[in-house]
Amino acid sequence: MEVAKRAYERVMEWIAATSSVQVQTNSFFIDRGTTWEPPPQGWLKCNFDSSFHSDSEHSGLGWIVRWDHKGAYIDSDFAHIEGIHSSLQAEASAFLQALQMVWVKGWRNVWFEGDCLPLVNIVNMKKENIELASLLEDVRYWMSKLPNCSLGFINRERNSAADKIAKYAY
Template sequence: MNSTRAPRWAHPPTDWLKCNTDGAWHKERDNSGLGWICRDEKGSMIWAGARAVTKAASPILAEAEALKWSAETMTSFGYRNVIFESDSLTPVKMINGSEAVWPVLQSIIEVIRLSLSQI
């Protein structure tokens, strides 16, 4: 029998925080969900957020919105050492510049990059 295990959460380095984000989307629902959790090097929760939003147009938009919300929040709190993790590879590649930014995500990616430049 084969089993696939999700990778285990890895602690950030000392004096760093790690923010994990996620977006939830369903084609038949009126709302999408956004969430994030920020933990320290011990794995203790420092901050978290979850909210329903008017339905995002796609799953990738929900994922990008969750990343944007967490990056803006950590920036507004004045944190400087933050690692962001997402289970959505496409927006991460767009943010890092290794994939072209889709026009529908352009404004969201720009806000994320601006927030990250301040961290």
């Protein structure tokens, strides 16, 4: 029931974020929330983000791994990379770095979250994207090495820890 409730809340959050219509369900308004939510029992949660500025071709990437209902910290890291041409490419690079780090650490049940809805849709709907090309191929390869992983979208407020790490890396 808890997982179903979270899934419902995520769908309603997505509708609210992508629609100009205010969402109302069962006479109460959906709270988009600003606090991090824990993963399901037995899973880790990895939030990732990037810091990209269009006037430069580099980006800061950051990710943080937590678990349990209190969000106990496990690990985090960052990277500064060159040759980035868009915010979408930066977000995909952050996700790829997080995937690789999680695999190297031996963690297998991981719920990834990022605040870039276009990336989440491209990955989850198995879409092709010329801008991401080989980067997307790498993301899919590393996801296949983690068969118990998922990628979800969260709003920027709930991704603030990863955002701060990415800004530091930039």
